[in-house]
Amino acid sequence: MLVKTKHFGEVEIDDSKLITFEKGIMGLEDLKKYVLIFDEKEGEEAVVYWLQSLEEPAVALPVISPTLIKPDYNPLIEEEVLESLGQVKEDGQGLLVLLSLTIPTNIEDISVNLKAPFVINVDTQKACQVIAGNDDYEIKYKIYDILNKEAR
Numbered sequence: 001m002l003v004k005t006k007h008f009g010e011v012e013i014d015d016s017k018l019i020t021f022e023k024g025i026m027g028l029e030d031l032k033k034y035v036l037i038f039d040e041k042e043g044e045e046a047v048v049y050w051l052q053s054l055e056e057p058a059v060a061l062p063v064i065s066p067t068l069i070k071p072d073y074n075p076l077i078e079e080e081v082l083e084s085l086g087q088v089k090e091d092g093q094g095l096l097v098l099l100s101l102t103i104p105t106n107i108e109d110i111s112v113n114l115k116a117p118f119v120i121n122v123d124t125q126k127a128c129q130v131i132a133g134n135d136d137y138e139i140k141y142k143i144y145d146i147l148n149k150e151a152r
Helices: 079-083 144-151
Strands: 002-005 009-012 019-021 033-037 048-053 060-064 095-102 118-121 126-129
Touching: 048 095
Parallel strands: 019 126
Antiparallel strands: 002 009, 019 033, 033 048, 048 060, 060 095, 095 118, 118 126
C-alpha cells in the first residue's frame, strides 16, 4: 500500500505491517491505524522509528526502544491489557515495547515517556498505549546524556 506522509512523502508499506490501536493513542483516540517507518541504512539498525498514522498524514510520532535508554526497563502492565492484544507467549516474546520521544527546541531537553509505553504484539499487529504501574517511571525522562554516551 502507498502511504502518504507529511514528513516522508509517499512511502510503500507492506499491508502486513499495519498496526491497529483499537482504542487509539492518548490524545489521538480517533486514529487507529499506524505503521512503523524508519530510515534504513545498510548495516545499521534504526535508533528512532516513526509511528506514522495511516488516517492522518501529518501525525508521525517519534519512538525509540527502551533497551537503548534504560536496559532494565520493565513496565508493570495489567495482564488483561496484554490479553487484549491477542495470544502472547509466556516469556513475553512477540511483544515490542516502544517509548514516545519528545524532541524540543533545546536538544539537551530530549526525553522519553517511561510511564506510557506503546506495546505491540508483532504476531497479531494489535497495539495499545498503556500506563505502567511503576511509580518511579517518569513522563519526561531526559536522555541527552545517555544518547551522547552511546554515540561515543
